[in-house]
Amino acid sequence: MAVPNFKSGVTAVSGPQNFSELIGIFVDLIKLAIPVVAGLALLVFFKGLAAFIAKSGDEKSHAEGKNLMIWGLIALFVMVSIWGIISVLSGEFGFGSSLTLPFLPQ
Numbered sequence: 001m002a003v004p005n006f007k008s009g010v011t012a013v014s015g016p017q018n019f020s021e022l023i024g025i026f027v028d029l030i031k032l033a034i035p036v037v038a039g040l041a042l043l044v045f046f047k048g049l050a051a052f053i054a055k056s057g058d059e060k061s062h063a064e065g066k067n068l069m070i071w072g073l074i075a076l077f078v079m080v081s082i083w084g085i086i087s088v089l090s091g092e093f094g095f096g097s098s099l100t101l102p103f104l105p106q
Contacts, residue, residue, distance in 0.1 A: 020094075027090050030082070038079040045072025 016022040048068025055061035 027086060030086055034079055034083045034086075038076060038083075041072050041075030041079060043072075044075065045069055048072055 016025060045068070048065045048071075050065070051061055052065030052069060055065065
């Protein structure tokens with residue numbers, strides 16, 4: 001957290017004051033990384049889908065596309081599972097901020 005220092009005009013950086021704040025920082029970082037990694041997994045899935053459809057005549061490319069789709073789905077499942085576990089644990093133990101994944105505006 002940046003704390004303004006009005007005497008010298010320099011912003012001082014203070015670290016976490018206790019273990020709970022340290023865990024909260026890690027939880028917030030994980031919550032920020034989940035949408036990025038899930039988006040990458042979705043791109044891998046669609047790349048595999050495109051390869052699967054476009055090169056359906058070639059068995060090697062067909063199998064590579066199928067493997068990319070499988071790994072993309074596995075990565076999406078893992079990211080959603082981690083998101084759920086982190087949400088439950090942070091709600092139960094009170095770690096992290098009220099940061100949530102971005103959804104459509106309301």
